[in-house]
Amino acid sequence: xxxxxxxxxxxxxxxxxxxxxxxxxxxxxxxxxxxxxxxxxxxxxxxxxxxxxxxxxxxxxxxxxxxxxxxxxxxxxxxxxxxxxxxxxxxxxxxxxxxxxxxxxxxxxxxxxxxxxxxxxxxxxxxxxxxxxxxxxxxxxxxxxxxxxxxxxxxxxxxxxxxxxxxxxxxxxxxxxxxxxxxxxxxxxxxxxxxxxxxxxxxxxxxxxxxxxxxxxxxxxxxxxx
Amino acid sequence: xxxxxxxxxxxxxxxxxxxxxxxxxxxxxxxxxxxxxxxxxxxxxxxxxxxxxxxxxxxxxxxxxxxxxxxxxxxxxxxxxxxxxxxxxxxxxxxxxxxxxxxxxxxxxxxxxxxxxxxxxxxxxxxxxxxxxxxxxxxxxxxxxxxxxxxxxxxxxxxxxxxxxxxxxxxxxxxxxxxxxxxxxxxxxxxxxxxxxxxxxxxxxxxxxxxxxxxxxxxxxxxxxxxxxxxxxxxxxxxxxxxxxxxxxxxxxxxxxxxxxxxxxxxxxxxxxxxxxxxxxxxxxxxxxxxxxxxxxxxxxxxxxxxxxxxxxxxxxxxxxxxxxxxxxxxxxxxxxxxxxxxxxxxxxxxxxxxxxxxxxxxxxxxxxxxxxxxxxxxxxxxxxxxxxxxxxxxxxxxxxxxxxxxxxxxxxxxxxxxxxxxxxxxxxxxxxxxxxxxxxxxxxxxxxxxxxxxxxxxxxxxxxxxxxxxxxxxxxxxxxxxxxxxxxxxxxxxxxxxxxxxxxxxxxxxxxxxxxxxxxxxxxxxxxxxxxxxxxxxxxxxxxxxxxxxxxxxxxxxxxxxxxxxxxxxxxxxxxxxxxxxxxxxx
Ligand SMILES: Nc1nc2c(ncn2[C@@H]2O[C@H](COP(=O)(O)OP(=O)(O)OP(=O)(O)O)[C@@H](O)[C@H]2O)c(=O)[nH]1
Ligand SMILES: [Mg+2]
Numbered sequence: 001x002x003x004x005x006x007x008x009x010x011x012x013x014x015x016x017x018x019x020x021x022x023x024x025x026x027x028x029x030x031x032x033x034x035x036x037x038x039x040x041x042x043x044x045x046x047x048x049x050x051x052x053x054x055x056x057x058x059x060x061x062x063x064x065x066x067x068x069x070x071x072x073x074x075x076x077x078x079x080x081x082x083x084x085x086x087x088x089x090x091x092x093x094x095x096x097x098x099x100x101x102x103x104x105x106x107x108x109x110x111x112x113x114x115x116x117x118x119x120x121x122x123x124x125x126x127x128x129x130x131x132x133x134x135x136x137x138x139x140x141x142x143x144x145x146x147x148x149x150x151x152x153x154x155x156x157x158x159x160x161x162x163x164x165x166x167x168x169x170x171x172x173x174x175x176x177x178x179x180x181x182x183x184x185x186x187x188x189x190x191x192x193x194x195x196x197x198x199x200x201x202x203x204x205x206x207x208x209x210x211x212x213x214x215x216x217x218x219x220x221x222x223x224x225x226x
Numbered sequence: 227x228x229x230x231x232x233x234x235x236x237x238x239x240x241x242x243x244x245x246x247x248x249x250x251x252x253x254x255x256x257x258x259x260x261x262x263x264x265x266x267x268x269x270x271x272x273x274x275x276x277x278x279x280x281x282x283x284x285x286x287x288x289x290x291x292x293x294x295x296x297x298x299x300x301x302x303x304x305x306x307x308x309x310x311x312x313x314x315x316x317x318x319x320x321x322x323x324x325x326x327x328x329x330x331x332x333x334x335x336x337x338x339x340x341x342x343x344x345x346x347x348x349x350x351x352x353x354x355x356x357x358x359x360x361x362x363x364x365x366x367x368x369x370x371x372x373x374x375x376x377x378x379x380x381x382x383x384x385x386x387x388x389x390x391x392x393x394x395x396x397x398x399x400x401x402x403x404x405x406x407x408x409x410x411x412x413x414x415x416x417x418x419x420x421x422x423x424x425x426x427x428x429x430x431x432x433x434x435x436x437x438x439x440x441x442x443x444x445x446x447x448x449x450x451x452x453x454x455x456x457x458x459x460x461x462x463x464x465x466x467x468x469x470x471x472x473x474x475x476x477x478x479x480x481x482x483x484x485x486x487x488x489x490x491x492x493x494x495x496x497x498x499x500x501x502x503x504x505x506x507x508x509x510x511x512x513x514x515x516x517x518x519x520x521x522x523x524x525x526x527x528x529x530x531x532x533x534x535x536x537x538x539x540x541x542x543x544x545x546x547x548x549x550x551x552x553x554x555x556x557x558x559x560x561x562x563x564x565x566x567x568x569x570x571x572x573x574x575x576x577x578x579x580x581x582x583x584x585x586x587x588x589x590x591x592x593x594x595x596x597x598x599x600x601x602x603x604x605x606x607x608x609x610x611x612x613x614x615x616x617x618x619x620x621x622x623x624x625x626x627x628x629x630x631x632x633x634x635x636x637x638x639x640x641x642x643x644x645x646x647x648x649x650x651x652x653x654x655x656x657x658x659x660x661x662x663x664x665x666x667x668x669x670x671x672x673x674x675x676x677x678x679x680x681x682x683x684x685x686x687x688x689x690x691x692x693x694x695x696x697x698x699x700x701x702x703x704x705x706x707x708x709x710x711x712x713x714x715x716x717x718x719x720x721x722x723x724x725x726x727x728x729x730x731x732x733x734x735x736x737x738x739x740x741x742x743x744x745x746x747x748x749x750x751x752x753x754x755x756x757x758x759x760x761x762x763x764x765x766x767x768x769x770x771x772x773x774x775x776x777x778x779x780x781x782x783x784x785x786x787x788x789x790x791x792x793x794x795x796x797x798x799x800x801x802x803x804x805x806x807x808x809x810x811x812x813x814x
Contacts, residue, residue, distance in 0.1 A: 067271075067604055114606065114625050115561065140294040140603050143245040144622055151626070176296065 055104040058221055059126050063152065064133030065145050066112035069170040072204035073133060074098070074109050077214060092116060093123075100218050107131075117148065124157035129164045129217055134183055136201070137174035142186045149187055153195075164220035165192065166213050167199035173206070196220050243586060243627035244609065248295045251591065253618035255290070256280045259515075259553045259596040260423060260471070262610070265312035267291065267339065269320040273601045274298065275610060278307030278327050289327060291339060294603055295620070299339055305329040309424035313438040315454045326440055328421040333440065335457075345457045350417040350446055353386040357415060360392075364411040370403035389417045419446035423472045423486075429454060430479040439478050443469030443486060449496060451478060463496050465503060471516045473523070483537065485523050487513035493525060495539060505539040515554025517567055524567045524579070526551035532569060532579060543582040549573035552614075555597030559607055564629065568609070570594035576611065578629070585629050592617055700789070700799040705738075706730050707761075707789060711801055717808025718775040723768050724787060724801075728761035735761040738798070740769070743786040749805070750774045775808035782807045 062070045071087050077098045090111040098105050108123050110116070130152075134145050152158055167189065169180040178186070180201040189197060198216045202209030261278035268274070275292040287303040289310075309328040314321060315337075325336040333345040359376045362368045368376070377392050388396075392415075395406055422445055426438040439460060440452040445468050451461040460478065467490035476482030476498070484496040486503075491512045494503035507523075515526035522542065523535045530550055534542040553570040557578065567579045572593055578586040592613035602608035607623030662669065691697050700707035706729045714721040728735050738761070742754045751773050761767060773785065782805045788797035 065604075117625060138294060138603065139296075140247050140620065141605055141622070143247050144605065144625075147245055147624060 055099060055102060056221075057104045057106060058128045060105050060107045060129045060131055060217075061120070061123055061127035062107050062109045062131045062133065063120055063148075064112050064168075065135065065138070065141055065148065066114070067138075068112055068133040068135040068145075069168070069202075069204040070112065070131075070133045071109055073131070073168060073170065073202065073210060074107050076204055076207045076210055077105075089113065093119060100214060103218055103221060120152070121155055121157065124152075124155055127163065129166065129221060130158075131166045131168065131213075131217070133168045133170050134187070135171050136169040136177040136180070136183050137171045139176075139178065142178075142183070146187050153192065160194075162195055162224070164217060164224070165195055165197040166217045167197065168202045168204075168209070168213060169199055170202045170204055172201040172209065173203040243624055243629065244588065244621040245624055247605075247608070247622045248620040249591070249617065250295075251613075251615065251617040253612070254279075254616045255612045255618050256282075256616050257596050257612055259555055259598065261307050261310045262596050262598045262612070263310055263312045263325070264598060264600045264602055264608075264610070265323045265325070267312075267322060267325075269322045272603055275598075275602060276310065276312060276325055277612070278303065278310040278329075280306055287329075289325070289336065289339075292618075301336070301339065301341075303327060303329060303334070305332075308421055309442075311424055311426050311440070313426045313440065313454065314435060316437060321435055326424065328424040328442060330420050331418045333421065333424070333442070333452075333457075343457065345452065347419055347421065347442075347444060347450075348459070350419055351386055352389060352415045352417050353380060353384050355380050355384065356386075356388055356392055360411065360415055363407055370407050371400065373407065374403065387417075389415045391415060419444045419448075421445075423469055425472045425474040425484075427451060427474045427482055427484075428477045430477055432477060436477075441472065441474050441484060443472050449484060449486065463501050465494055465496075466490065467492065471513065473516055473518045475518060485516065485518060485537075487516045487525070493523070493535075493539070495537065505537075507535055507539040507541075509533070514551045515569070517554050517556045519556065519565050519567060524554075526554050526569055532567070532582075534582060545579070545582045545584075547571060547577070549575070552593055553595055553597050555599055557599045557609070559623070561606060566629070568597050568599060570597055570611070580629075580631055583631060585631060588621070590619060594619075694796065694800075696800045705735050705791065705798050707735065707799055709787070709789060709799055709801055711787060711803050713803060713806060717806070717810045718778075719810075720773045720775065720805065720808075722771050722773050722785075722803070724771075726758065726761065726767045726769065726789070727765065728763045730763045732763055734763060737792040739790045739792065741788045741790055742771075743788070744773075745783050748775065748777050748781070748783050749785065750776055773805070775805075777808070780807050 062074055064070050066089060071090050071094075074096050075083050075087060078096060079098065090109055093108055093110045093116075096107045096109055098107070108127070110120050110123070132149060135141070167184070167187070169178070169183040171177055172180075180199050184190070184199045189199060198213065200209045200213040200216075202213065204210065255277055257277050257279055261280070263276045264273045265276060266273050267276070272293070277290045277292070279286070279288045279290050281287045283306065287306055289301040289303055289307075290297060291299045307327050307329045311326050312323040313326060315324045322338065324342065325339070327334045327336070331347040334341060335343040335345065356377065359368070359373060359380070363373050374396060377388065377396055381388050381392075381396070391410055395403065398406055421442050423443040425441045427441050428436045428438050431437070437454050439454050442450050442452070443465075444450070447465045447468050449463045449465060449469065449472075450459050452458065453460050463484075465486060465488060467488035469486040469488050471487040473485045474482065482498050486494050486496065488494060491509050493507040493509065493513060493516070495505040497504045507525075509525065509527055511527045511529035511531070513525045514528055517524050521537045523537065525533050525535065526547075527533060528550070530547045531544050532547055532551070533544045536542060547569065549571040551569055552572055555568040557564070557566045557568050559565070565580075566585065569577045569579060570593070571577060574590050574593055576588040576590060576594055576597065577584055578588070590611065590613065592615045594611045595614050596612045598610045600606075600608065602610060602620065605622050609621045609623070611619040613619065708727045708729050710725050712723045712725070714723065724740065739755065739757045742751055744751070744754075751771060753771065758767070758769060785803045785805055787801045787803060789799045790797050
């Protein structure tokens with residue numbers, strides 16, 4: 001099992017890590033395995049970066065409640081030939097890759113289902129940016145999204161880092177959807193003082209509003225690094 | 227592992243187990259727990275809230291469907307709903323549940339929120355005598371007045387009650403009877419009952435999405451089980467009283483159990499293969515709410531108690547509640563293996579009980595009249611409540627909430643149950659207790675005797691003091707007087723002020739004199755005897771004199787003051803003044 005996972009991570013192909021109930025401990029093993037490999041590859045990466053051969057790599061966590069549209073958003077950002085047609089609820093998490101003009105993103109697309117939300121925090125250390133997706137049509141669960149966001153922001157691995165936060169007020173096409181201003185009010189985003197954040201309204205099915213968000217994220221990461 | 231905030235301890239933190247998802251105080255929803263259900267009506271994984279709204283009780287009755295925070299659809303109901311359930315009728319795809327609304331003698335079944343089928347309860351047997359009498363009336367063999375007489379007679383002693391038609395006829399004034407008889411005599415007599423409660427029972431599979439039969443209780447003290455597709459009566463059972471609330475578990479084809487709270491204050495337990503109740507629980511007060519937790523039945527009673535019973539009717543526990551129960555519901559979280567009872571109270575609180583332990587309290591802005599817990603929208607742990615004022619409250623259980631099993635009810639402090647290190651009994655102690663035990667009567671008598679003596683001695687001393695006017699209060703009726711004295715100064719000169727008051731209502735006192743008695747080697751006074759003026763009732767008369775202390779040895783004595791009346795040797799009242807020690811030296 002372990003070698004299979006190493007192999008899988010080694011090539012950084014996009015893939016889905018299926019989880020069942022007893023895999024919790026194995027997941028932590030995967031994380032340490034991943035970072036070990038990354039360290040070994042670091043020098044080569046840097047070299048390639050200096051030579052302009054390779055884009056800078058960033059790890060992004062994609063978080064948000066179930067059904068908010070995380071997978072749909074990421075799917076839209078992937079190169080056309082890598083996009084899938086049918087999107088199913090994510091189980092556990094899946095790792096996806098996409099590139100922008102200057103960066104190469106590795107996205108941890110986490111499952112938003114209640115029973116998998118306690119997996120999120122295991123990836124906080126790895127993440128260099130966070131995409132937080134909110135279903136702007138789900139007024140009832142806005143409090144739940146806020147609760148999860150607050151828990152995230154108070155986590156020791158996040159709390160004292162100036163990590164950029166990109167919010168998508170997704171499903172703006174849905175009838176009675178809340179505006180991005182209203183969503184940011186309900187989530188009390190104005191209280192986030194120590195991290196750069198940005199919110200865009202989006203329609204992940206049509207792909208509207210996504211580019212604006214990703215451009216902002218790219219700018220933030222570039223200013224952060226140089 | 228998780229970053230769950232600590233959620234143990236005090237009540238304030240208890241409240242933070244819930245997220246306030248929605249509160250609409252003017253949702254205009256008037257309903258009870260029996261008329262509320264959560265179901266995935268559209269098969270999109272998002273549960274809707276279905277409510278049978280009682281409106282004002284006579285109009286505005288509606289079938290309302292909520293999606294998230296908003297009202298999604300409304301259907302007008304023809305009559306007051308008494309119960310509402312969502313159930314799967316068949317195996318057809320998409321597997322969306324139907325809604326059954328019980329009102330009057332009918333069950334209205336809705337599929338895709340459109341009326342689909344109307345079930346009518348079978349008519350009841352008509353009293354043969356009643357039938358006979360009406361037959362005679364039809365043939366004009368009897369006049370309305372004798373019809374009334376005969377029906378009255380039947381009503382008083384018949385086993386089978388009269389039909390609504392006869393009952394209405396009996397209420398009429400004599401002049402209206404003729405017209406009534408002519409209008410109805412040609413029509414057959416019908417006797418119809420109404421549905422009092424409704425529930426569902428899985429047909430032959432235990433799955434969450436198995437096809438379910440409807441189970442209905444009627445005013446005619448019957449319980450019917452209906453086929454989910456054909457709505458034929460699969461089974462009929464009888465109860466000793468009219469059912470008001472019902473809980474059903476099991477499968478129709480295998481084994482099932484129907485727990486029914488009835489209007490006679492008893493709870494009956496029906497099982498498959500028995501037409502009559504198998505067990506009976508006799509309550510001391512009427513059941514207001516009934517829920518089942520696992521194999522136990524929890525009943526909220528009108529006498530502000532919550533009682534737990536086994537499924538065979540054995541009482542397990544009773545807890546007292548701070549207010550009357552308004553409604554009850556089950557909180558079932560299978561993913562966490564958590565089950566508890568929600569009890570709505572008239573003091574604007576909802577209590578959460580696990581067995582007899584109060585594990586959490588929710589304060590509500592209004593009295594809650596219905597409670598429903600389950601999956602709403604996409605959230606499993608959602609608590610929906612409607613209030614007396616027509617409000618709608620939606621709360622979501624936090625993912626990280628920890629519900630302690632510990633009883634949150636105020637009780638004796640923990641310290642009280644810690645055993646104290648009591649020292650061993652000494653021989654003396656044991657001897658004393660032995661003596662007390664053996665001579666209890668004698669000791670009691672001796673004590674009583676001494677107590678009486680003490681009282682007698684006190685009474686005698688008091689009488690003596692009164693008789694010789696040794697007190698600073700005069701008890702005589704003719705001269706009721708009060709006096710107190712103040713000594714001022716450090717010495718050797720003291721100022722003595724006597725405050726005298728006539729306490730009579732209106733009579734002044736005259737011819738009084740004051741005399742001092744003291745040790746003349748210690749004190750000297752300018753005048754040891756003088757008259758005092760007329761005392762007007764109620765006024766305070768301060769009378770000053772000066773006392774000189776003659777000794778420089780630091781000793782003091784008592785000066786006695788007598789208030790005297792001319793021509794009487796016994797004083798009216800006496801005061802003893804404890805003189806202070808003189809702190810100064812006399813100037814020669
Ligand atoms: N109308 C509309 N539907 C959307 C939009 N984005 C996503 N959806 C739909 O929402 C559903 C859920 O999308 P997913 O991408 O699976 O959601 P998710 O956040 O990945 O959910 P989990 O994996 O369960 O955490 C899918 O049916 C999408 O088609 C949007 O912008 N508008
Ligand atoms: Mg997903």
